[in-house]
Amino acid sequence: STFWFLIASAVYRDGLAGVFAFGGVLAAVSFGFSATEVMIFGIALNLVAGLSTILAGRLDDRFGPRTVIVTALCLLVGSCLFVFAFRDGGKLIFWIGGMILSAAVGPAQAASRSLLARVTPAGMQGEIFGLYATTGRVVSFLSPALWTLFIAIGGATYWGILGITIVLAAGLVFLLLVRLPKYVRPAKQ
Numbered sequence: 315s316t317f318w319f320l321i322a323s324a325v326y327r328d329g330l331a332g333v334f335a336f337g338g339v340l341a342a343v344s345f346g347f348s349a350t351e352v353m354i355f356g357i358a359l360n361l362v363a364g365l366s367t368i369l370a371g372r373l374d375d376r377f378g379p380r381t382v383i384v385t386a387l388c389l390l391v392g393s394c395l396f397v398f399a400f401r402d403g404g405k406l407i408f409w410i411g412g413m414i415l416s417a418a419v420g421p422a423q424a425a426s427r428s429l430l431a432r433v434t435p436a437g438m439q440g441e442i443f444g445l446y447a448t449t450g451r452v453v454s455f456l457s458p459a460l461w462t463l464f465i466a467i468g469g470a471t472y473w474g475i476l477g478i479t480i481v482l483a484a485g486l487v488f489l490l491l492v493r494l495p496k497y498v499r500p501a502k503q
Contacts, residue, residue, distance in 0.1 A: 316433045318492045323426050324449035326485020332457025332478040344472040345408040363420035370421030379429035386422035387486040394479040401472050456481050
């Protein structure tokens with residue numbers, strides 16, 4: 315289960331990286347943001363991501379990291395499709411979609427590490443967390459490749475959103491197929 319989780323997380327983490335890597339480009343090219351607006355947008359996204367990660371930590375403790383990751387990935391896929399479908403709504407649509415995306419990225423990343431810690435066999439933490447970092451780099455071509463492919467197919471930058479959406483959705487499907495062991499939480503003292 316650890317191996318398959320590493321594969322699934324590598325795919326959806328590349329989608330998470332794609333959200334931030336191409337978000338500024340999308341804001342400027344497709345939604346007409348100025349350089350200053352992109353910076354303000356970026357600051358707002360980071361604040362939202364930080365706050366949502368803190369709040370999601372409580373949800374991780376209560377419902378488990380897998381639930382947090384699945385929920386976050388569903389929000390991400392839905393937000394991407396929302397921005398793509400309603401792109402003619404302009405900057406407001408991008409702000410709404412971006413805030414939802416940002417609120418889901420941090421929790422997905424944090425809960426992924428939490429889940430990895432739970433599925434890592436005792437005494438293998440160094441090896442497994444090293445593999446976690448390495449598998450993420452191995453598939454780091456997915457988001458840029460699909461971003462570029464969809465722009466080439468659609469003929470406009472906003473089509474790249476669908477490429478990122480596919481990477482996130484594939485990671486979600488892979489995660490749902492992973493059989494994870496059930497863990498009993500220690501009683502609170």
